Amino acid sequence: MSDLLFDRIALIGIGLIGSSIARDIKALGLAGEVVISTRSPETLKRAEELALGDRYTTSAAEAVRDADLIVVSVPVGSSGLVAEQIAPNLKPGAILTDVGSTKASVIAQMAPHVPEGVHFIPGHPLAGTEKSGPDAGFEGLFRGRWCIFTPLPETDEAALGRLRNFWIALGSKIDEMDPQHHDKVLAIVSHLPHIIAYNIVGTADDLETVTESEVIKYSASGFRDFTRLAASDPTMWRDVCLHNKDAILEMLARFSEDLAYLQRAIRWGEGDKLFELFSRTRTIRRSIVQAGQDVDAPDFGRHALDPKA
Ligand SMILES: NC(=O)c1ccc[n+]([C@@H]2O[C@H](COP(=O)([O-])OP(=O)(O)OC[C@H]3O[C@@H](n4cnc5c(N)ncnc54)[C@H](O)[C@@H]3O)[C@@H](O)[C@H]2O)c1
Numbered sequence: 001m002s003d004l005l006f007d008r009i010a011l012i013g014i015g016l017i018g019s020s021i022a023r024d025i026k027a028l029g030l031a032g033e034v035v036i037s038t039r040s041p042e043t044l045k046r047a048e049e050l051a052l053g054d055r056y057t058t059s060a061a062e063a064v065r066d067a068d069l070i071v072v073s074v075p076v077g078s079s080g081l082v083a084e085q086i087a088p089n090l091k092p093g094a095i096l097t098d099v100g101s102t103k104a105s106v107i108a109q110m111a112p113h114v115p116e117g118v119h120f121i122p123g124h125p126l127a128g129t130e131k132s133g134p135d136a137g138f139e140g141l142f143r144g145r146w147c148i149f150t151p152l153p154e155t156d157e158a159a160l161g162r163l164r165n166f167w168i169a170l171g172s173k174i175d176e177m178d179p180q181h182h183d184k185v186l187a188i189v190s191h192l193p194h195i196i197a198y199n200i201v202g203t204a205d206d207l208e209t210v211t212e213s214e215v216i217k218y219s220a221s222g223f224r225d226f227t228r229l230a231a232s233d234p235t236m237w238r239d240v241c242l243h244n245k246d247a248i249l250e251m252l253a254r255f256s257e258d259l260a261y262l263q264r265a266i267r268w269g270e271g272d273k274l275f276e277l278f279s280r281t282r283t284i285r286r287s288i289v290q291a292g293q294d295v296d297a298p299d300f301g302r303h304a305l306d307p308k309a
């Protein structure tokens with residue numbers, strides 16, 4: 001199937017997310033040409049071996065020349081540097097977007113470098129795994145998943161429509177939020193779970209009375225789920241923590257308070273309190289599973305194309 005949306009797309013960063021986007025663009029025939037750029041020559045060589053694009057360069061500035069869509073998929077702490085490097089070569093009318101897990105900080109880093117006439121539309125696909133690098137990506141990663149845009153007030157509607165159509169072609173459902181709200185929502189549904197996972201696996205590793213081999217040997221499925229998240233990329237998650245500091249600290253404060261309530265209920269044998277909380281949380285899981293079943297439905301997440309684009 002071929003459904004050309006852009007003549008030339010430049011992908012800056014070709015790890016799990018960038019390479020998944022590249023695979024979908026190719027499979028769906030969404031671009032006339034795909035130019036791939038990443039900092040390290042080894043990663044770039046691997047992207048070429050995997051035939052993820054049409055041209056390859058370690059220079060982000062070279063990659064974006066004449067590109068109609070530029071997707072920046074690098075750790076959030078590097079977004080400002082990338083924006084500064086590519087700014088002089090961005091074509092007027094081009095759409096510049098990113099996939100970073102935090103939004104207010106990415107906007108603060110990138111927006112000052114974006115030349116007038118270039119449409120900067122920050123985005124965040126809520127899809128991923130604990131793996132990283134170009135080999136970790138796969139076709140269909142974004143199918144049935146949300147992609148959240150945090151457009152700036154002056155964002156051009158036609159450009160927004162074109163970017164919407166791009167993500168819709170990848171199978172995503174689109175939502176819009178202001179960046180601060182995005183960062184709060186993601187702090188609780190994504191950033192805190194990862195921090196808790198890093199912490200619990202770290203605690204297990206530090207125990208003097210339980211050996212590491214016992215942790216590995218007897219790890220029950222609950223602990224295994226945490227180890228998957230705790231295997232996520234250290235650079236990416238260091239950057240997320242540092243670049244969504246306020247929202248994460250706010251959620252951690254709430255979390256610690258609620259944990260203290262639980263701790264107290266256990267100490268004083270208050271079974272009714274434990275039962276009430278565990279019943280309440282069970283209904284949330286059931287709602288998620290219900291929505292999750294829809295993810296597997298063939299048309300889940302497919303939206304009609306935006307007629308304004
Ligand atoms: N992994 C996930 O589950 C997930 C999900 C949604 C969004 N994100 C966001 O997507 C972005 C990329 O994450 P990923 O999982 O693909 O990471 P990754 O580690 O798999 O890939 C990152 C890529 O960026 C490149 N890179 C790093 N610094 C660079 C620079 N200064 N210039 C050019 N290239 C550079 C690396 O070489 C690599 O190709 C991050 O901002 C992350 O927050 C990740």
Ligand SMILES: O=C(O)C(=O)C[C@]1(C(=O)O)C=C[C@@H](O)C=C1
Nearest residue numbers: 101125126127128129130189190
């Ligand atoms: O499923 C996972 O392993 C992920 O970590 C993906 C996940 C998430 O928390 O859901 C991680 C970070 C992103 O910004 C978006 C998605």
